[in-house]
Amino acid sequence: MNDQTTQRIEQMLDESPVFLFMKGNPQTPMCGFSSNTVKILKDLIGDNFGSFNVLEDPEIREGIKAYGQWPTIPQLYINKELIGGNDIISEMFNTGELHELLNLKQPDRTPPAITISDEALSHIKEGLKDMGEHQLFLSVDDEFNTRFSLEMPKGYEIIADIGDLKVYMDIGTAKRADGVEISWIDELQGSGLRIKNPNEPPAVKDLSVAELQDWLMSEVKNPQVYDVRSEEKIAEGTVDHAVRLDKTAIESIESMAKDTPLVFVCQVGQSSMSAAEFFRKKGYTKVFNLTGGYNAWNE
Numbered sequence: 406m407n408d409q410t411t412q413r414i415e416q417m418l419d420e421s422p423v424f425l426f427m428k429g430n431p432q433t434p435m436c437g438f439s440s441n442t443v444k445i446l447k448d449l450i451g452d453n454f455g456s457f458n459v460l461e462d463p464e465i466r467e468g469i470k471a472y473g474q475w476p477t478i479p480q481l482y483i484n485k486e487l488i489g490g491n492d493i494i495s496e497m498f499n500t501g502e503l504h505e506l507l508n509l510k511q512p513d514r515t516p517p518a519i520t521i522s523d524e525a526l527s528h529i530k531e532g533l534k535d536m537g538e539h540q541l542f543l544s545v546d547d548e549f550n551t552r553f554s555l556e557m558p559k560g561y562e563i564i565a566d567i568g569d570l571k572v573y574m575d576i577g578t579a580k581r582a583d584g585v586e587i588s589w590i591d592e593l594q595g596s597g598l599r600i601k602n603p604n605e606p607p608a609v610k611d612l613s614v615a616e617l618q619d620w621l622m623s624e625v626k627n628p629q630v631y632d633v634r635s636e637e638k639i640a641e642g643t644v645d646h647a648v649r650l651d652k653t654a655i656e657s658i659e660s661m662a663k664d665t666p667l668v669f670v671c672q673v674g675q676s677s678m679s680a681a682e683f684f685r686k687k688g689y690t691k692v693f694n695l696t697g698g699y700n701a702w703n704e
Contacts, residue, residue, distance in 0.1 A: 410468040418485045421455030423507070426469045427479040430458050432656050438491035439479045444547055445498045446481075448577070449507060483507070499575050500561045512576045516565035517583035519572070525589040525598055526568040529553070533570075543574045545581040548686035549605040553598075609681040612668060612693040614701050621645055628666035628693065629658070633680045644670050644695065644702050650680060658684065666691040674698040 418424050423446065429435030431443045431452065446454050459466035459478055470476055473487040481488045483506050488494065497503040501511045521529075533541060539555040542562075562573040567587070574582065586601045612620075621627055630647040631654055632639050639649055647670055648654055658667065667689055671677035674697050681694045695702065 406468045406471040410464055411472065413465065414469060414472050415485075417455065417457055418482055421453075422484050423450065423454035424482045425454060425456045425479055426459055426465070426482075427456055428458065428460050431456055432652065432659060435460060436478075438477075442479045442481060442491050442494050445494055445503070448547075449498075449504065449509060496559070496561070499559075513580070514563050514576065515579070516563055517574075517579050517585065519565055519567050519582060519585045519587065521567050521587040522589060523568075525587050526570065528589055528598070529570065540573050541570060543572050543578055543582060545574075545578045545585075545602065547577065547581070549581065549602055551585075551600050551602065606685050606688055606690050606692075609678065609685050609692045609694050611696045613696050617644070617668060617695060617702075626666070628668045628691075629661070630668045630670060631658075631680070632670045632699070633677050634671055634699070638672065638699075642703060643699060658689075659687075663688050664690050666693065668693045668695060670695045670702070671698045673700055 425431075425439075425442060425446065427434065427439040427442065429439055431447070431454075434440035434443055435458075443456075457465060459469065466478070469478075469480060473480055473482075475487060475490065477490050479490055481490075481494055488497070488503075488506070494503065497506070499512075504511055529541070533555075536555050538557065540558050542554045542556045543551070543565075544554065545551045556573070558573055561575075563576060563579045565572050565574065565579070565582075581604050582602070584603045588599045588601075590597065590599045617628075617630075627646070630644055631650040632643045632647040633650045634643075636649060639647075650669070658665075667681070667684055669677035669681040669684075669692075671680075674695060677698060678694045681692045685692045
């Protein structure tokens, strides 16, 4: 690594006491490991960290590996000291070591209150008969996808009593799982667990053209309207006050309060639902999809 590359890296580390070399950027990470590390940092300190997308600069991408003598990306630095990659950061987050490094209070390790029906408990226990030394883990990620798995404990997990079962989880899951209700359903489509999570953001709501017109004309706080189509399509016409959902718009949304009304539009109302669902899973509580899309608006 040449001196110029070293100097560039050290200038970046001077910019912020917390700095992440990653693939992509905090708004659009380009790998799962970078995405998970960003989620941890945002959970702890919001957007108060610097970052650099190594995919945009091969010199830095290879140089940072030599600089820290660490072979993989992402790499997190705190006060110019290399902390590690995703696996180490995840473990330090769960043990509270990362909180200590960032001068934050230790995480709440209170087990969540989870209720389970007798039938669901019976089916889960039936499936655990041959688990050996493995334990039952519950995971609820930041998009509220929920799953059970059998894993070996690492020693830092939070343990909740569900019926007469002990269920292991990380601190992020513990926070998102409080109040969860687990039941068993038998339907024509099949049988299985049903999990209701009161912490999950409300579902995307359908919004008619008439409702949107009334809303835009009212004195009540107007919604932010985003068109997910291409620039060429939008140039042919779009909904009143709509802006294109591009990188700048995404960054703008991420700076808004989670209760900001968001309306998404496409040609017929299908692609926009995917965008609406993306932001719902990010925690936005007032997300709408325009029924029929721009075609309905134009008519």
